[in-house]
Amino acid sequence: MKKIGIILKLVLIIGLVVAIPFVIISPFWLEHTRSVIYSMFIIYPNSLLMIGITIQFIKLFQSLEKNNPFNYENVKTLKKASIISLAMSILWVIDLLLMIFMIGNTYINYIIVLVFLAVLFLGVAIALYILSELFRQATDYKEENDLTI
């Protein structure tokens, strides 16, 4: 448990360090100024939220490291991650609308990707919420078991 916790934490931290510069410069690879600005609207807010989720998971893996995953702090962490994921899903829908109505980009490829991302993050949000409820119940049981002498 402890080793897995440490490895996952390291992977997330390395991923975060590599991803941040990549995300910052990625819109500038595009050719048109308008595309750059609109990509910033899409990429930057979503990346910020993604960093939020990653931080929550680093917290979660830290508790795995301490061999004490079932506590109310982790329930809160999972719930936060679920809310951030929901916000991300909503943001992808907004991006989709932005793409269609403001940029006028109706290429089916872009639309499919954005719809897929919106549905994916909605699914992740639901899964994380269910997981947080499971953790809450498990923590309740653990506490009761600990206090049975």
Add this chain to the structure above:
Amino acid sequence: MIIVNLNVMMAKRRISSQELAEKIGITQANLSILKTGKGKAIRFSTLNKLCEVLECKPADLLDYERGDGND
């Protein structure tokens, strides 16, 4: 609510927490939880050992008082 009178019984038998914990085979931390009434439940096996060591009946250790306790 249920009141644990373990302290009274321990004083009567002149037994220390450490000694009692050792004799009934639980940690001092758990005995402390039991003594302070923070525990949520007590196993029959623990109660059995307590009665055996303290030479008393469960009624000497536990009492009931009408109140707003949940457990």
